[in-house]
Amino acid sequence: xxxxxxxxxxxxxxxxxxxxxxxxxxxxxxxxxxxxxxxxxxxxxxxxxxxxxxxxxxxxxxxxxxxxxxxxxxxxxxxxxxxxxxxxxxxxxxxxxxxxxxxxxxxxxxxxxxxxxxxxxxxxxxxxxxxxxxxxxxxxxxxxxxxxxxxxxxxxxxxxxxxxxxxxxxxxxxxxxxxxxxxxxxxxxxxxxxxxxxxxxxxxxxxxxxxxxxxxxxxxxxxxxxxxxxxxxxxxxxxxxxxxxxxxxxxxxxxxxxxxxxxxxxxxxxxxxxxxxxxxxxxxxxxxxxxxxxxxxxxxxxxxxxxxxxxxxxxxxxxxxxxxxxxxxxxxxxxxxxxxxxxxxxxxxxxxxxxxxxxxxxxxxxxxxxxxxxxxxxxxxxxxxxxxxxxxxxxxxxxxxxxxxx
Amino acid sequence: xxxxxxxxxxxxxxxxxxxxxxxxxxxxxxxxxxxxxxxxxxxxxxxxxxxxxxxxxxxxxxxxxxxxxxxxxxxxxxxxxxxxxxxxxxxxxxxxxxxxxxxxxxxxxxxxxxxxxxxxxxxxxxxxxxxxxxxxxxxxxxxxxxxxxxxxxxxxxxxxxxxxxxxxxxxxxxxxxxxxxxxxxxxxxxxxxxxxxxxxxxxxxxxxxxxxxxxxxxxxxxxxxxxxxxxxxxxxxxxxxxxxxxxxxxxxxxxxxxxxxxxxxxxxxx
Numbered sequence: 001x002x003x004x005x006x007x008x009x010x011x012x013x014x015x016x017x018x019x020x021x022x023x024x025x026x027x028x029x030x031x032x033x034x035x036x037x038x039x040x041x042x043x044x045x046x047x048x049x050x051x052x053x054x055x056x057x058x059x060x061x062x063x064x065x066x067x068x069x070x071x072x073x074x075x076x077x078x079x080x081x082x083x084x085x086x087x088x089x090x091x092x093x094x095x096x097x098x099x100x101x102x103x104x105x106x107x108x109x110x111x112x113x114x115x116x117x118x119x120x121x122x123x124x125x126x127x128x129x130x131x132x133x134x135x136x137x138x139x140x141x142x143x144x145x146x147x148x149x150x151x152x153x154x155x156x157x158x159x160x161x162x163x164x165x166x167x168x169x170x171x172x173x174x175x176x177x178x179x180x181x182x183x184x185x186x187x188x189x190x191x192x193x194x195x196x197x198x199x200x201x202x203x204x205x206x207x208x209x210x211x212x213x214x215x216x217x218x219x220x221x222x223x224x225x226x227x228x229x230x231x232x233x234x235x236x237x238x239x240x241x242x243x244x245x246x247x248x249x250x251x252x253x254x255x256x257x258x259x260x261x262x263x264x265x266x267x268x269x270x271x272x273x274x275x276x277x278x279x280x281x282x283x284x285x286x287x288x289x290x291x292x293x294x295x296x297x298x299x300x301x302x303x304x305x306x307x308x309x310x311x312x313x314x315x316x317x318x319x320x321x322x323x324x325x326x327x328x329x330x331x332x333x334x335x336x337x338x339x340x341x342x343x344x345x346x347x348x349x350x351x352x353x354x355x356x357x358x359x360x361x362x363x364x365x366x367x368x369x370x371x372x373x374x375x376x377x378x379x380x381x382x383x384x385x386x387x388x389x390x391x392x393x394x395x396x397x398x399x400x401x402x403x404x405x406x
Numbered sequence: 407x408x409x410x411x412x413x414x415x416x417x418x419x420x421x422x423x424x425x426x427x428x429x430x431x432x433x434x435x436x437x438x439x440x441x442x443x444x445x446x447x448x449x450x451x452x453x454x455x456x457x458x459x460x461x462x463x464x465x466x467x468x469x470x471x472x473x474x475x476x477x478x479x480x481x482x483x484x485x486x487x488x489x490x491x492x493x494x495x496x497x498x499x500x501x502x503x504x505x506x507x508x509x510x511x512x513x514x515x516x517x518x519x520x521x522x523x524x525x526x527x528x529x530x531x532x533x534x535x536x537x538x539x540x541x542x543x544x545x546x547x548x549x550x551x552x553x554x555x556x557x558x559x560x561x562x563x564x565x566x567x568x569x570x571x572x573x574x575x576x577x578x579x580x581x582x583x584x585x586x587x588x589x590x591x592x593x594x595x596x597x598x599x600x601x602x603x604x605x606x607x608x609x610x611x612x613x614x615x616x617x618x619x620x621x622x623x624x625x626x627x628x629x630x631x632x633x634x635x636x637x638x639x640x641x642x643x644x645x646x647x648x649x650x651x652x653x654x655x656x657x658x659x660x661x662x663x664x665x666x667x668x669x670x671x672x673x674x675x676x
Contacts, residue, residue: 017540027509027536029465031561031586033568173471179462186464191587193563290509290536291462303483304514305461 003331005257013324018207018294021330023323026206028293031190040208042113047215052108059104060219063137064094066101068220070227070384075354076371083237083377085370086384088224090248091359097389098220098248099130103199105216107134110197117141117196121185123150123178123244124315124362125157126389127201132166142166145184147177150314157393175308178318182292202245203322206293210322217251224384225255232382238263240370241386242362243283243336244316246325248388253334263335266325267369269311270338280309282321283329283336296323312341312397313361315389343368348391348398360389361397409502409530410555410578413452414613414634421675424579424635425450425626425668426615427642427660428506430457430473431490432482434650440493441653442646442660447501449661450668455533455637458487458507465535467590469640472647484511484520488527495528504531504557504578512545521548531555531578539575546575559583562602566609573610579635582606584618590640594619600632622663623670630671638667 018024018040026036046052060066068089077085090098103120110118118140122128128144135142144161148170151158161168174180182205189198203210203217228236239256241249243266256262271279279285282297289298291306299307299319311317328334339347344361347368352358359367363386370385377383391398399406407415417424427446431439439456446454459477463470484507491503505524512520512534524532532554537545539558549556555578560569562585573580584599585591599616606614616629617637626636642660649656 025541026538027541028538029535029561029583030538030559030572031563031583033538033561034563034565173468174461174475183462183464187467187588190465191591193586289513292464293536295513298510300510300514302514303485304511305478306510 003333004260005333007258010257014207014211018211020324020327022288023296023326024207024210024294026293027290027295028206029190031193032206035193036206036208043109043208043212046109046112052112056105056108060101064100064104065092066219067223067227068092070224070231073355076351077374079354080371080374082379083374083381083383085374086236086382087357088220088252088384088386090220091357091363091387091390095130095133096392097126097130097360098217098251099127099201100133101219101251102201102213102216102247103127103130103134105212106197106199107138107140110140111138113197115195115197117192118199119143119145119185119188119196120199120201121145121178121181122201123181123317124313124393125150125154125161126315126393128166128168129157129160129164131199132161132164135166136164143169143188145169145171145181145188147171147175147181149176150178153397154314154393156396177309179306202247203250203324204245204292204294204296204320210294210324213247214250214254214324217247218254220248220251220386221253221255224252228384234382235259235262236384237261237377237381238265238373238383240265240267240366240373240383242267242316242365242388243321243325244269244280244318244362245320246322248386250322250324252386257333264333265369265373266334266336267365268336268338269313269316269365270340271310273340274338278310279338280311280317280319281338282319283325284338288326291320294323296320296326297329312344313365315360315362316365337369339365339368345398345401347371357387358391359387360391361394363388408553408555408578410453413502414579417452418634423630423633423671423674424452424615425664425671426453426455426635426637427451427664428455428457428637428639429642429646430459430470430477431487432459432477432480433473433643433646434476436480436482436486436490438653439490442657443494444497445657445660446664447498449664451501451664452635453502453504455504455506456487456491458484458505458511460508460511463508465588467588467640469590469644469647473643484515488523488529491527491529502530503528504533505529506533507535509534509537517545517548521552521554524554525552529554531557533557533581535559539572542575557581560606562586562598566605569606569609573612576612579613579615580606580610581637582614582616582633584616584629587618589618591619594625596628599629603632623666626667627670627674630674636667636671
């Protein structure tokens with residue numbers, strides 16, 4: 001089933017309680033409700049505030065380096081032998097990923113709300129670094145929660161955060177990964193709710209987070225749309241982005257939702273393969289439930305306990321997904337697929353070899369799927385991949401798989 | 407009138423305050439839970455809050471997180487928790503049982519299936535930490551039809567408008583969270599609690615139980631003085647953890663924590 005979306009329908013989403021159809025909402029303990037409602041009220045005011053938006057746009061231009069280029073990957077296109085492949089270069093942003101678009105926006109919100117203490121959760125460490133960066137710039141106290149497993153596999157980013165003045169808290173509970181980091185951030189928030197702003201890194205969590213993170217990331221899609229028209233003289237036929245929580249994907253997709261001719265593919269982490277259960281692909285193999293403040297597709301067991309996840313990429317290693325993606329899946333506007341660890345690694349190597357661009361392992365999932373997709377399309381068609389981050393942080397992981405000590 | 411309402415009304419008639427202990431079902435082992443529930447009653451419990459373990463207990467501090475992990479290690483499921491209540495009921499049909507936990511296990515079971523099973527097992531109330539009344543529209547009528555009391559939380563940050571709205575959706579009692587923080591936090595401020603609870607009492611006739619930060623007879627009495635009941639959790643769960651390998655020591659440690667609280671609360675009546 002696919003529904004023709006209109007601007008009017010999109011303006012009505014999420015509804016006043018934060019629902020995208022059956023998904024989203026605000027499932028938190030009572031202590032946080034007042035803060036969330038205040039945040040929603042203030043954000044809706046600032047969204048239409050010219051001064052706030054001008055500051056945001058200026059920071060994106062002068063500090064992040066936007067617009068990021070839309071680049072025609074000519075050799076990759078030739079090697080693939082199908083549709084033209086174009087890359088949206090979010091890896092060229094300051095701090096090396098799309099995450100900073102959102103942290104700039106939320107740190108501005110924190111400043112407007114007069115909050116001096118910032119907390120964040122992180123998986124791969126990209127969101128943690130992006131948060132520590134904007135906190136350093138604005139002189140805000142910064143605490144980052146990170147699963148102790150991730151602290152081990154992303155030690156470079158841990159050190160970057162410390163250099164930036166953030167305090168990194170290793171989380172030892174549960175599976176010691178991103179979901180547990182988010183639990184711990186929520187626990188800190190409930191304890192320090194008066195003076196603390198929680199910068200959530202993806203389009204999940206309780207309302208209004210999925211909405212405001214989407215709005216801050218939508219700059220990706222707005223630029224892509226403009227650049228495609230200017231550089232290729234047309235809209236793309238397909239957009240491809242990796243989906244963990246889904247912020248880079250929604251950022252790319254959102255400004256195209258009413259363009260019926262543009263197909264959208266969200267690529268989840270297939271890990272060792274969906275049939276093994278060792279993956280992080282709730283939209284492909286999960287079912288709806290409630291976690292971290294919203295209703296969405298989840299990986300869980302038959303008793304509603306959240307399942308452990310596996311992905312070679314720490315940034316996709318999360319059992320849930322943003323509620324707007326759950327809605328887009330159900331109405332058929334976007335397709336959600338998965339690629340395995342091995343396919344993603346092959347995508348990493350291919351882009352590195354033929355274009356001289358090392359994508360983050362997260363983004364390599366999008367590369368791997370997009371080349372398969374492009375190969376099945378006509379030469380005259382156009383595919384855009386969101387290269388959401390750069391791969392420097394993953395060099396240790398890749399080297400280890402190659403049996404090399406670096 | 408529900409079992410919870412009957413008990414609280416009787417206590418009120420006697421000028422007494424409710425003692426409401428919490429333990430996590432399946433901790434330290436599913437085979438022990440029913441026995442521990444009876445121990446709580448013998449030590450003076452008026453109502454039992456029985457925790458349903460969840461993999462991601464976001465509102466809980468380390469003590470109850472570890473209890474959930476111990477219970478889940480033995481595979482304690484919501485269906486098993488309901489079986490435990492059923493078994494408990496074969497010996498005790500007076501003490502109200504409130505299930506306390508998170509929404510996802512209930513969603514996984516299905517609202518209607520859960521409501522039927524909870525009623526059949528002898529559950530009296532349901533407290534779902536991450537389910538504010540705004541999101542409870544689907545499940546509330548199912549509870550109401552079966553006479554299950556929906557217990558909601560109020561917090562220090564709850565505004566007067568919300569106190570009114572949440573009270574209107576509540577029956578049995580309202581759970582006032584005494585502090586900003588997770589379960590097991592230590593910074594209880596009795597003056598703040600007294601002020602907030604008196605404001606809640608002015609806005610609703612639903613009884614108010616107070617939890618978070620109650621660790622001994624002294625804090626129980628201080629909170630009991632201004633509320634209708636005290637809820638004690640982490641300190642009990644902590645003693646379960648410490649005595650998990652010796653069931654008799656465990657039971658006597660629970661009794662020696664609860665008895666002085668019971669006595670201190672009853673002294674308020676005299």
